[in-house]
Amino acid sequence: MTQQVGYGSTANNPTSLPSILCLHGGGTNSMIFNIQTIRLQRALSSKFNFVFLDGPFPGPPGPGVLPVFESCGPFLRWTRSPSDATLSEETRTLITNACEKTEFVGVMGFSQGAKLAAGLLLEQQVKGRKGFKFGVLLMGVSPPMVSGLSEEEKATRINVPSVVVLGKEDPWREEGRRLYDEFWEEGKASLLELGIGHRLPTLDFENSMIVDEILRLYSETREET
Template identity: 40%
Template sequence: MAEPSNSHLPRILCLHGGGTSAMIFKIQTRRLQWSLRQHFRFVFVDAPFESAAGPGVLPIFEGCGPYYKWVVPESTTPERDQQRVRQVLRKAIADDSGDGEFVGLLGFSQGGRMVAGLLAVQEEGEATGLPYWQFAVLLCASYPPLSMSNERARKEPKGPVDVHGEDPEPEEREIISIPSVHVRGTLDPHCEKGRRLAKYFNRETSVSMEFVMGHHLPGAAGDSTSSKGDTDAIRDAVLRAYAGDLNADRDAGSSANGINFAQNTV
């Protein structure tokens, strides 16, 4: 008996990490997809720029190229690069066979930085031809946000800058209020950068969740530190973000199975 179609469900656009692909990201998120299968349809898209395999991709995904990335370091054509990113996102949206509304973004690592950039553009009111995103999930995302705004790309730092040439703290006008869930691993070497990225999100409309894991999702191949309960906790936070109510996580402080719900004050 054929499974019922999920084409009517609201859709989440999924952005993979640097040096991977839509196909790999689909495999990496299989547990999260399964836990949310009755609520959303997941749509995966390849980034526009070919890349070498990213950290942790080999040897598990040997021969699964080509691999892609969302940004070209030291590019001399950043505005053209922004246009290419938007083009591939629009095409993925247009090509998907589902008819549910696009409501959310989900990004891992570099894809999470891109999600932050897309949300920032929406907050600024810039026309992009993309859907209106109601919420976002940033998985093991790093810092700084990938700018999809010409205004931000031209922004000059006000004072001393960090190693990325960025202001150490975001300005008030840069804070993103779109509901968001930030998932980090305490064993991830990029965990502190993820905490910095969370500063760009309004603490009243976002929640940060930290698990004892590395630069991957709970239940990844070879992971012995996380449990099914971790994926369930992420699922519940995603549903609350979609409903626009993340206060339950913030009030909880920490869960019975050791998950840290960190406020966005770090």
């Protein structure tokens, strides 16, 4: 599947900047997520490269995709069906291949992509692997997307420093709040609640809040290594 490099790499030498893995929402694709996050990328272009992956499964367009992105198909997701919450082998292979090519400092996901990002952080922790140092979860839902873990392992609270961004008008806000409340160790995740629905913010001050959190996470986790 397609791997796109985002705004940061067009303005800088990709090898000179740390990289963030970007995972789109269900029923979109890497190009759409690249566009949706362009304000964040512009603000962080001197700090990071943004690498966007495409999910392996085709599906209908997700919430809010039409009519704006009508010509931007095919629309893709990370699971075989919309109701599936399991990390598939196809998705795992895509993530593994990307991580073999690039050393990522962080993972950023939107909606279903945030659910996947949470699962990657949980599995990384349970299995004692080195990998992502921080997570950025935008309008995600519970539970994290995993496979092959015991019920006890699935209940492990994530200790990877992260920011969870929720929309006060998002119809899935409560599921997003559960992700924050039930799956992170206390003090390991910060919560941003914005006055928007199930989408990325467009106002400068709201984007600045997310940018500041990403910079804080990177600064704090870089100091720990």
